[in-house]
Amino acid sequence: xxxxxxxxxxxxxxxxxxxxxVGSVPLSLTEVWAVLTGGGEPLHRDLVLSLRAPRALAxxxxxxxxxxxxxxxxxxxxxxxxxxxxxxLSGGAAVGALAAMLCGAGxxxxxxxxxxxxxxxxxxxxxxxxxxxxxxxTRLLLTGVVVAAGWSAVITFILTMSPADSLPGMLxxxxxxxxxxxxxxxxxAVLIPALLITLPLGRSLNVLARGPLQxxxxxxxxxxxxxxxYVMASVLTxxxxxxxxxxxxxxLIVPHMLRLVLGNDQRLILPASALAGGALLTFADTxxxxxxxxxxxxxxxxxxxxxxxxxxxxLYRSR
Amino acid sequence: MSSLxxxxxxxxxxxxxxxxxxxxxxxxxxxxGDPFTATICSGQRWGVLGxxxxxxxxxxxxxxxxxxxxxxxxxxxxxxxxxxxxRDVARHLAxxxxxxxxxxxxxxxxxxxxxxxxxxxxxxxxxxxxYQIALNALEQLSLAPMRxxxxxxxxxxxxxxVAIATALAQxxxxxxxxxxxxxxxxxxxxAVMQLLEKQAAQGAAVFMCLxxxxxxxxxxxxxxxxxxxxELRFGAAKEMLVPDLLERLYGQALAVGNINGTAVFVPR
Numbered sequence: 001x002x003x004x005x006x007x008x009x010x011x012x013x014x015x016x017x018x019x020x021x022v023g024s025v026p027l028s029l030t031e032v033w034a035v036l037t038g039g040g041e042p043l044h045r046d047l048v049l050s051l052r053a054p055r056a057l058a059x060x061x062x063x064x065x066x067x068x069x070x071x072x073x074x075x076x077x078x079x080x081x082x083x084x085x086x087x088x089l090s091g092g093a094a095v096g097a098l099a100a101m102l103c104g105a106g107x108x109x110x111x112x113x114x115x116x117x118x119x120x121x122x123x124x125x126x127x128x129x130x131x132x133x134x135x136x137x138t139r140l141l142l143t144g145v146v147v148a149a150g151w152s153a154v155i156t157f158i159l160t161m162s163p164a165d166s167l168p169g170m171l172x173x174x175x176x177x178x179x180x181x182x183x184x185x186x187x188x189a190v191l192i193p194a195l196l197i198t199l200p201l202g203r204s205l206n207v208l209a210r211g212p213l214q215x216x217x218x219x220x221x222x223x224x225x226x227x228x229x230y231v232m233a234s235v236l237t238x239x240x241x242x243x244x245x246x247x248x249x250x251x252l253i254v255p256h257m258l259r260l261v262l263g264n265d266q267r268l269i270l271p272a273s274a275l276a277g278g279a280l281l282t283f284a285d286t287x288x289x290x291x292x293x294x295x296x297x298x299x300x301x302x303x304x305x306x307x308x309x310x311x312x313x314x315l316y317r318s319r
Numbered sequence: 320m321s322s323l324x325x326x327x328x329x330x331x332x333x334x335x336x337x338x339x340x341x342x343x344x345x346x347x348x349x350x351x352g353d354p355f356t357a358t359i360c361s362g363q364r365w366g367v368l369g370x371x372x373x374x375x376x377x378x379x380x381x382x383x384x385x386x387x388x389x390x391x392x393x394x395x396x397x398x399x400x401x402x403x404x405x406r407d408v409a410r411h412l413a414x415x416x417x418x419x420x421x422x423x424x425x426x427x428x429x430x431x432x433x434x435x436x437x438x439x440x441x442x443x444x445x446x447x448x449x450y451q452i453a454l455n456a457l458e459q460l461s462l463a464p465m466r467x468x469x470x471x472x473x474x475x476x477x478x479x480x481v482a483i484a485t486a487l488a489q490x491x492x493x494x495x496x497x498x499x500x501x502x503x504x505x506x507x508x509x510a511v512m513q514l515l516e517k518q519a520a521q522g523a524a525v526f527m528c529l530x531x532x533x534x535x536x537x538x539x540x541x542x543x544x545x546x547x548x549x550e551l552r553f554g555a556a557k558e559m560l561v562p563d564l565l566e567r568l569y570g571q572a573l574a575v576g577n578i579n580g581t582a583v584f585v586p587r
Contacts, residue, residue, distance in 0.1 A: 078422040200441035206429075207436050211420035216385050218489070219409030219437035264423045267444075 004262055008275035012060065015282040019056035020048055022286055024293060058243055059178050059285040059299075060278035061187030063250050065240035067277025068194065070251030071258075071269055072233040075205045076226060077137045083252035084237040087144030090246040091151025092121020093238060097245075098158045098170050107182065110173075111242045118238035121147065126230065175298045176247035178285050190239045194232060195274055201225065202267030209264070248300045250277050253307045260314040280307070334361040336493045336524035337382060337412070342391035344377045351389055352549025361492060364519050365526040366535040366556070369545030370569055375528040376417060378545070379495045382526065383414045395493075409437035413491035415482050417498050417528075421471055428466040430481050431456050434488030456487035459514060461507075475502035483511060487518075494518060496527035500534060512538040532573075532584040536560050544568050560584075 021027045025047060027035075034040035035048045069084035077086070084090070096117020100110040129135040129143040159170060204225055208215045212222045240247070254277040258269055284302035291297060341354040352374070359365060367375050380386040382393050384400030393400045400408055413434070431453040432445055439445065445453075457463045460480040465473070470481055479502045486494065494515060500508040508531075515525045516538060529535045535542060535556070542559035544552040546568060552559065560582055562575050572587040 075423075078420070080422075203436060203439065203441075207433050209423050209425075210433065211422075213380070213385055214416060214419065216405055217383060217409060217414040217416070218433060219404075219406035221405050259423070263429075264425055265429070 004268065005271060005275065008272055008279065012275050012279040012282070015279040015286070016056050016060060019059065019282050019286040020052045022290055023047070023052060054184055055178055055181060055285070056282055057184035058181035058187060059282045061184050061191050062178070062181070062240045062244045062247060063254075063281025064191050064274040064278035065187060065194075065236045065243075066247060066251035066281075067254040067273040068191075068198065068270060069233040069236040069240070070277075071255035071266070071273040072198070072205075072229050072236075073251075074255055075209050075266060076229045076233065077141055078209060078211070079137065079141060080256065081252075082141070084233065084240070085148070085246065085248075085251070086141065087125050087234075088121050088148035088151055089118050089125075089234060089237050090241050091148045091155065092124070093118040093241040094174055094246060095151055095154050095158070096120075097173050098155060098162075101166055101170055101173070102158055102162055104166075114242045115238050118234070118241060121151065122234040122238075173245045176245035176300055177296075178244050178247075178299060179289075179296065181244050184243070187239055187243045190235065191274070194236055195271060197228075198232065198270050199267070201228070202265070202270055205229070205266040205270075206264070209266070247281065247303075249303045249307060250281055253303075253311050254280060257307075257311055257314055260318045334522070335359075336361045336363075336395075337526070338394040339382060340392045340394060342378075342381060342393060343389040344374050344381050345387065345389040346374050346377055349374075350549060352545075353551040354391055355543075355551055355553075356391075357543075357553060359493070359524045359526055361522045361524045362519050363524055363541055364516065364539045365524075365541045365543060366539035367526070367528045367543045367545065368530075368532065368535060368559075368565075368568060370547055373545045373547055375545060376497050379414065379497050379526070379528060383412060383495050384408055385414070406437050409489065411491060412493040412495065413486035413489040415486045415494070415496040415499055417501060419478065419482060424469050424471055426467050426469055427457065427462055427473070427481055427484075428453060430470050431462075431484045431488045434485040434490075437489065452490065453484075453488045456484040459487060460484045461510070476504060476507060479503055480507065480511070483514070487514070492523050494523055494525045494527070496525070498528050498530060500529070500531065508534065532560075532565065536582050536584070 017029065017032065021029060021032050027044060027048070031040060031044055032048060035044050066084050073082040073084060073086060074080060093114040094117070097110050097114035100113035105113070125140070125144045125147050128147070129140040131139060159167065162170060204220050207218050207220050208222065208225060216222050255269060255273045258272050258276055262268055262272060280303060281299065284306065285299045287302045288297040288299040335358050337359045339355050339357050341356050343351045343354050355378070367378065369375055377386065381388045384393060384403070387401060395403060395408060395411060432449065434456070435445055435449040435453065454463065457466055460483055462480055462484055465477070470478060473481065483499060496515070499511050499515065503511060512534060515527070519525050539556050542553060542556045544559055544564060552564065562573055565584065566573050574585045574587050576583040576585065
């Protein structure tokens with residue numbers, strides 16, 4: 001168990017180093033080290049400290065947040081197709097962000113508005129899913145999917161109504177793009193406490209995966225646990241979306257890949273998801289900005305390019 | 320436990336395990352039936368009989384505190400199971416479900432180990448003794464050779480035994496079992512009944528829904544009959560195993576035989 005986490009840690013550190021070293025001006029590891037220890041040439045310092053490192057850290061945190069949120073959602077909904085966006089949260093955030101952009105607001109306001117949209121969508125879905133006799137995973141899922149469809153109609157409407165010069169910014173936001181990530185601080189400030197909160201919940205989540213009644217019979221306080229997981233997953237996703245737009249794919253595939261390789265113990269899957277998701281997105285973002293430099297590919301293209309065949313292979317050889 | 324203590328428990332099964340006080344189960348769209356007031360003591364083996372849909376499972380879930388009754392209360396050591404912390408309830412009471420959900424693959428041993436969940440704190444991992452308890456439980460249900468198999472690859476009867484092993488790993492003093500012999504072959508039906516009998520002999524209270532009158536006649540000392548009109552009758556098994564009552568219970572004529580002093584019921 002700890003061997004797997006150690007390997008993933010190494011992969012994460014490697015991805016971060018690679019991301020900092022690779023680019024229009026390639027740096028050797030010794031040069032990177034010199035900068036990180038307070039020395040190095042001014043150009044290198046500038047490249048690493050104000051451009052590459054913040055972006056690499058933002059990519060890592062976004063990938064980690066999304067994968068962790070995806071793993072939590074899959075347990076909460078007991079549905080392998082669940083991902084961080086399945087409950088319409090990214091749609092709400094997108095509407096918030098786009099509406100702010102339409103009004104010509106700056107990046108800070110756009111981020112704030114995206115968070116607000118995510119919050120509204122979360123509350124809306126959860127409220128609507130209550131129905132008679134409380135929510136069930138199926139009802140929550142269907143409500144989320146339908147609300148997401150509603151949001152996408154609103155997004156199309158805003159895009160149609162927007163002046164042509166603001167469209168590129170909006171489309172980049174919708175695709176998810178780490179060049180818009182200004183600072184990784186917020187994402188890390190949420191990621192670390194989130195990991196600390198989810199780790200002790202791992203065994204309870206293992207039990208919850210057997211169904212709510214069985215979990216209650218084994219001493220789990222099901223409703224409080226489900227609320228915690230729901231709120232956590234929503235906050236994680238909202239922060240990820242606010243940092244880098246709606247980056248797809250990572251939150252669905254990474255937890256599944258890990259389940260195929262490592263089994264289903266959430267105590268292992270949750271931290272492993274965060275590490276693997278972070279490493280994957282950092283690596284993918286490095287490729288996305290270098291492969292056809294100076295042009296940049298959307299990072300989702302790279303994650304899918306590597307993730308899809310890997311996932312299919314793992315699925316094929318699984319028991 | 321020494322054999323002397325065990326002997327004492329065998330003959331004085333008077334410790335109250337669970338008390339139902341005026342419990343009327345809540346089945347949506349159905350009229351309230353008779354209130355159920357009874358004391359289930361350690362060492363007793365209760366069987367619940369009744370036709371489909373009469374509320375046997377609902378009663379079991381209500382007694383476990385998983386479902387609020389329409390009225391009444393269930394007391395575990397003088398505290399209401401609806402007020403108690405779920406974890407405290409789970410340390411005393413295990414419920415074997417009739418239906419199970421396996422959304423994510425898990426092995427037989429992992430499944431039995433979750434029976435230890437109520438005894439572990441948030442940061443604790445299963446200790447060697449938890450593993451030993453789970454392995455013993457698997458051993459008792461002849462599941463040890465398949466400990467590393469995925470539950471999803473097992474047959475219905477094997478999964479049923481995994482569910483009972485999980486409850487056994489919970490070391491409960493109260494067993495609520497919903498058709499514990501479901502899907503089991505004849506040998507394993509008897510093996511499970513012997514296991515529950517042994518649990519009762521060691522001081523546990525057993526309360527189980529059954530569909531097989533003959534298992535109930537052979538292994539239960541108390542019976543609760545749940546009639547479709549909401550009437551409840553309960554008492555010592557001998558008093559309840561009356562052909563007239565049972566025929567009325569199921570709306571089915573019965574032939575009654577006798578093998579070695581035990582009544583045998585066959586539908587006509």
